[in-house]
Amino acid sequence: MKISEHISASRIAWRLSIAALQALLLLILVTTTCAQKKSSCIECHIKLEDPRLSAPAKLFDNDIHHARGLSCNDCHGGDPNADTKEGAKDPRKGFLGKPKTADIPAYCGKCHSDASLMKRFNPSLRVDQEREYYTSVHGKLLKTGETRVATCISCHSVHGIRAISDPLSSVYPSNVAETCAKCHASADYMRGLGIPSDQYAKYKTSVHAQAMYEKQDMSAPTCNDCHGNHGATPPGIASVANVCGQCHARQAELFQTSPHKAAFDQKELGECITCHSNHAIRKPSDQLLGTSQGTLCINCHTNGDKGFVAAGQMRSRIDELIGSIDKSTEILNRAERAGMEVSKPKFELKGATDALTHARVLIHSSSEGEVDKVVAPGLEVAAKGYQAGVAALAERRFRREGLAVSLVFILFLALLVYLKVRQIERRQATGANGV
Amino acid sequence: MAKKKEVPVHRHSIWYYFGGMTLFLFIVQVATGILLLLYYRPSSENAFESVQFIITEVKFGWLIRSIHSWSANLMIATLFIHMFSVFFLRAYYPPREITWISGVLLLFIVICFGFSGYLLPWNKLAFFATKVGTEIVGVIPIVGRPMLRFLRGGDDVTGATLTRFFGFHVAVLPAAATVLIGIHVLLVQQHGMSVPPSLAGKPLKKMKFVPNFLLRDLIGWILAIGVLAALAALFPWELGEKADAFAPAPAGIKPEWYFLFMFQTLKLIPPKIWRFDGEVIGIMAFNFVALLLFIVPFVDRSPESRRRRLIFNSLGVLALTYIVGMTIFGYVT
Numbered sequence: 001m002k003i004s005e006h007i008s009a010s011r012i013a014w015r016l017s018i019a020a021l022q023a024l025l026l027l028i029l030v031t032t033t034c035a036q037k038k039s040s041c042i043e044c045h046i047k048l049e050d051p052r053l054s055a056p057a058k059l060f061d062n063d064i065h066h067a068r069g070l071s072c073n074d075c076h077g078g079d080p081n082a083d084t085k086e087g088a089k090d091p092r093k094g095f096l097g098k099p100k101t102a103d104i105p106a107y108c109g110k111c112h113s114d115a116s117l118m119k120r121f122n123p124s125l126r127v128d129q130e131r132e133y134y135t136s137v138h139g140k141l142l143k144t145g146e147t148r149v150a151t152c153i154s155c156h157s158v159h160g161i162r163a164i165s166d167p168l169s170s171v172y173p174s175n176v177a178e179t180c181a182k183c184h185a186s187a188d189y190m191r192g193l194g195i196p197s198d199q200y201a202k203y204k205t206s207v208h209a210q211a212m213y214e215k216q217d218m219s220a221p222t223c224n225d226c227h228g229n230h231g232a233t234p235p236g237i238a239s240v241a242n243v244c245g246q247c248h249a250r251q252a253e254l255f256q257t258s259p260h261k262a263a264f265d266q267k268e269l270g271e272c273i274t275c276h277s278n279h280a281i282r283k284p285s286d287q288l289l290g291t292s293q294g295t296l297c298i299n300c301h302t303n304g305d306k307g308f309v310a311a312g313q314m315r316s317r318i319d320e321l322i323g324s325i326d327k328s329t330e331i332l333n334r335a336e337r338a339g340m341e342v343s344k345p346k347f348e349l350k351g352a353t354d355a356l357t358h359a360r361v362l363i364h365s366s367s368e369g370e371v372d373k374v375v376a377p378g379l380e381v382a383a384k385g386y387q388a389g390v391a392a393l394a395e396r397r398f399r400r401e402g403l404a405v406s407l408v409f410i411l412f413l414a415l416l417v418y419l420k421v422r423q424i425e426r427r428q429a430t431g432a433n434g435v
Numbered sequence: 436m437a438k439k440k441e442v443p444v445h446r447h448s449i450w451y452y453f454g455g456m457t458l459f460l461f462i463v464q465v466a467t468g469i470l471l472l473l474y475y476r477p478s479s480e481n482a483f484e485s486v487q488f489i490i491t492e493v494k495f496g497w498l499i500r501s502i503h504s505w506s507a508n509l510m511i512a513t514l515f516i517h518m519f520s521v522f523f524l525r526a527y528y529p530p531r532e533i534t535w536i537s538g539v540l541l542l543f544i545v546i547c548f549g550f551s552g553y554l555l556p557w558n559k560l561a562f563f564a565t566k567v568g569t570e571i572v573g574v575i576p577i578v579g580r581p582m583l584r585f586l587r588g589g590d591d592v593t594g595a596t597l598t599r600f601f602g603f604h605v606a607v608l609p610a611a612a613t614v615l616i617g618i619h620v621l622l623v624q625q626h627g628m629s630v631p632p633s634l635a636g637k638p639l640k641k642m643k644f645v646p647n648f649l650l651r652d653l654i655g656w657i658l659a660i661g662v663l664a665a666l667a668a669l670f671p672w673e674l675g676e677k678a679d680a681f682a683p684a685p686a687g688i689k690p691e692w693y694f695l696f697m698f699q700t701l702k703l704i705p706p707k708i709w710r711f712d713g714e715v716i717g718i719m720a721f722n723f724v725a726l727l728l729f730i731v732p733f734v735d736r737s738p739e740s741r742r743r744r745l746i747f748n749s750l751g752v753l754a755l756t757y758i759v760g761m762t763i764f765g766y767v768t
Contacts, residue, residue, distance in 0.1 A: 339669075339670060339671040339673070340671070341487065341490045341491050341497070341671070341674055343487065343674070343676070344487065344491060399497075399498075399668040399671075400668060400669070402668065403664055403665055403668035403669070406661070406664050407661050407664070407665065410657055410658070410660055410661040410664070411661065413657050414654050414657040414658055414661075417650055417653050417654050417657065418654055420650060421646075421647065421650045421651060421654070424646055424647065424650070425642075425647060428643075428647075
């Protein structure tokens with residue numbers, strides 16, 4: 001075969017390959033277009049002028065169910081392929097329409113309580129939400145016919161339901177309190193239900209809200225962390241310590257072994273909330289402990305009783321440790337500003353700060369002995385830090401004094417060399433003049 | 436040779452002392468560096484702790500370390516003064532071309548000493564300064580990327596970079612510096628002290644190099660020890676915090692003062708100049724100026740040309756003003 005013939009055959013083969021590829025792409029495009037689901041519900045509803053009727057179609061684009069391939073008829077039934085309203089909403093084709101409030105949990109539960117069905121979409125998702133819901137105050141009231149209570153859509157919204165990990169979801173941690181507050185912060189809405197409506201306002205002042213909204217700590221507790229979500233119920237006096245103990249485990253454990261436990265049980269006082277309150281939990285400070293005005297202990301204890309003495313001693317030991325840490329920090333900072341290397345003692349001083357934190361936890365045992373077990377070593381660490389600061393400043397003084405002495409010698413030596421130069425040059429001048 | 440050597444005495448004689456002062460500070464560096472080597476451990480796990488040990492536990496370790504750091508900075512300062520005095524006094528005129536070239540090479544070696552030594556305590560500032568410094572090398576077209584990988588011992592500043600910099604700092608650079616200093620000093624002894632063109636032909640007083648000039652040098656060196664001791668005692672060189680590759684870079688990070696004019700220039704250059712990357716143009720410009728330094732004695736050879744003298748004086752003043760101005764600007768911004 002000549003070279004020109006070979007090139008021509010190659011060109012034909014190349015063109016045929018391109019044509020085949022184009023045909024294949026066209027086939028894929030046609031197949032994909034035909035395979036897309038028709039939804040006459042969306043097509044009609046999105047054009048409706050009444051926002052109540054058009055909103056579901058508009059919101060559905062962002063819905064997690066839409067993302068997972070579900071459509072209107074998967075919840076509402078009917079025929080999405082029909083081109084007429086009657087055909088689409090034909091009861092013979094299973095059209096259910098808008099559910100009543102009382103039916104919503106079961107409506108969602110059709111799928112969400114079906115373990116084998118949910119495995120197809122999200123195998124890790126729990127399927128007991130509906131069952132749990134009926135153990136909640138909301139669920140119990142719904143069963144009695146009270147329709148003001150929250151159902152699935154009250155919290156998760158409807159048609160625009162987002163995954164709980166989506167920051168725009170109404171049940172994303174930073175949005176939960178606002179979602180609950182929609183009902184619980186409305187005095188009008190809650191009227192007749194026998195519960196206050198100031199929980200949200202109080203929560204916003206709490207240390208937990210501060211962590212959530214100011215520090216953006218999404219692990220900070222919000223409503224559902226203490227009350228539960230689907231089974232939302234007030235914890236009650238008997239179990240409040242268990243609720244707080246989920247995070248504050250050590251404090252809860254110490255409280256259980258403290259003399260307060262029996263006394264609180266006897267007086268039917270809520271374990272943690274009696275001192276810390278419930279929704280408006282402020283950042284605890286040492287000022288809450290002790291026997292002076294403004295402390296919490298004197299609310300129950302009087303001068304001379306055992307608890308009064310213990311509270312006074314615990315506070316005094318903690319104050320002593322704070323004072324010692326401050327003193328050591330101050331001298332170490334002073335040494336550092338003077339250019340001394342004190343990073344090691346500063347690091348070691350963290351041991352005293354750790355002891356202080358530990359002591360602040362141990363006050364939940366209400367035992368001055370337990371508190372002292374960590375305060376005493378903390379004081380030793382702080383004292384070592386102070387000694388290191390003193391030593392660093394003494395070393396600085398030594399260096400300066402040493403410098404002064406050295407400079408005297410150095411200048412003296414320089415003077416001697418200078419005099420030697422003068423002497424040599426005088427001799428040289430004398431020699432040059434022939435004297 | 437040195438015994439027969441004589442040093443001219445005139446109003447610019449003071450500048451003759453800066454070469455000897457730089458040499459003295461280099462000797463201080465070698466002596467204190469050897470002492471630091473007794474305790475220093477060149478690894479990312481141990482470097483910081485070993486320097487901390489030197490300055491807190493070793494007897495007079497703080498003094499040795501502080502003198503090493505201060506002396507390094509003073510040496511770079513005296514080297515700059517020496518270079519500019521040689522430039523303005525035209526001490527590079529024939530037959531001193533090689534003396535000038537060996538001096539310029541020594542300037543770059545000393546800067547490399549400073550750059551490599553800065554990382555060795557493995558503290559936060561040094562870590563990020565090295566990161567930025569080596570990144571600048573990396574933007575040089577064609578050779579930049581391989582050079583960056585060579586300097587860092589990988590893609591990032593790690594323990595491998597520290598080991599490498601340690602090798603450069605205590606072996607490669609000292610060896611190169613010793614050879615060049617030998618050549619430089621030998622040439623100075625051979626050619627004698629240069630007389631500025633403005634004083635050439637005029638009758639000048641002379642002093643013997645040994646002992647007159649050498650003893651005067653000695654006074655300067657003794658006083659330098661005093662200055663180093665005072666700086667070390669009153670302003671001990673900080674250690675800072677240990678380097679952490681995962682920590683954010685400290686705010687307002689700046690290089691050592693002798694790199695600041697270049698750093699500030701690169702900050703002020705717009706990101707794009709026509710089609711080219713502004714940073715690349717800036718770095719190439721500095722490289723070009725560095726190359727120009729080598730050819731100075733071959734371009735300006737004639738003491739008679741007043742026009743050329745004016746041009747070179749103006750260029751020198753411009754360069755000096757630029758370096759000082761940009762350094763001050765870098766510190767105040």
